[in-house]
Amino acid sequence: xxxxxxxxxxxxxxxxxxxxxxxxxxxxxxxxxxxxxxxxxxxxxxxxxxxxxxxxxxxxxxxxxxxxxxxxxxxxxxxxxxxxxxxxxxxxxxxxxxxxxxxxxxxxxxxxxxxxxxxxxxxxxxxxxxxxxxxxxxxxxxxxxxxxxxxxxxxxxxxxxxxxxxxxxxxxxxxxxxxxxxxxxxxxxxxxxxxxxxxxxxxxxxxxxxxxxxxxxxxxxxxxxxxxxxxxxxxxxxxxxxxxxxxxxxxxxxxxxxxxxxxxxxxxxxxxxxxxxxx
DNA sequence: AACAAGACCTGCATGC
DNA sequence: TGCATGCAGGTCTTGT
Numbered sequence: 371x372x373x374x375x376x377x378x379x380x381x382x383x384x385x386x387x388x389x390x391x392x393x394x395x396x397x398x399x400x401x402x403x404x405x406x407x408x409x410x411x412x413x414x415x416x417x418x419x420x421x422x423x424x425x426x427x428x429x430x431x432x433x434x435x436x437x438x439x440x441x442x443x444x445x446x447x448x449x450x451x452x453x454x455x456x457x458x459x460x461x462x463x464x465x466x467x468x469x470x471x472x473x474x475x476x477x478x479x480x481x482x483x484x485x486x487x488x489x490x491x492x493x494x495x496x497x498x499x500x501x502x503x504x505x506x507x508x509x510x511x512x513x514x515x516x517x518x519x520x521x522x523x524x525x526x527x528x529x530x531x532x533x534x535x536x537x538x539x540x541x542x543x544x545x546x547x548x549x550x551x552x553x554x555x556x557x558x559x560x561x562x563x564x565x566x567x568x569x570x571x572x573x574x575x576x577x578x579x580x581x582x583x584x585x586x587x588x589x590x591x592x593x594x595x596x597x598x599x600x601x602x603x604x605x606x607x608x609x610x611x612x613x614x615x616x617x618x619x620x621x622x623x624x625x626x627x628x629x630x631x632x633x634x635x636x637x638x639x640x641x642x643x644x645x646x647x648x649x
Numbered sequence: 650a651a652c653a654a655g656a657c658c659t660g661c662a663t664g665c
Numbered sequence: 666t667g668c669a670t671g672c673a674g675g676t677c678t679t680g681t
Contacts, residue, residue, distance in 0.1 A: 372675090445658090447673085481675095640672090
């Protein structure tokens, strides 16, 4: 489900109810998700105060007052849902429950592609899940020249390469298509050909689309909800994603003549684009 | 080294 | 109604 804007939205929602609060109890309802929970997972969190909740790429990072960091990933279908304290009616796919005096937070994930694990703040950046991540796209250090350097020598299609979290961290299948549309670049172009002004345009497009999506609370297709239960609204602003055959919002060509937005499959995943406007 | 394909899961829409 | 198929916001491993 969640790409950078959805995870950012989830982290902001969780911060409001968890930051500064003590987690009294952690209920673990199965032994593993995508990966096993580490030994003592619940006990190592219970009784600790939450110092901060932040995001890196598509990972949620919950820092505790003893230097422990809970790393969470929502996979395709994960959600964090805030409810009243001491909630005793749970869904089949509620795998972890964090309890404070004021609220309960459930990690729900039907497909179980998500994960939760523990590390320590002082070795966080070396954790295998985080060590090889590329730059945060919304950081000032993510620039046209920096992206061009990361794409140098990459012969794969631009769309597929941008999904590689080592190139840039946080893009997923929706926002890659949307950013390429805004930048006027074909998803099929060899990644290494994006240099100079094209790289500048692409970086601008990535920053813009992600920022706008965060402001809209992310995109709700199937699974994403903010922790409060509110939906995201950015799906109403998609130019190309899941719009096969519909008119391209950028050119006034007749979709019955041009076919409108095209859907192709790259590396086994759908890509949407306007062949006329994206080169 | 780079890339594609398969694997991991459940749920939902579609078509017979 | 039931059943089979294909598809879904992600990553990790395997094989060429």
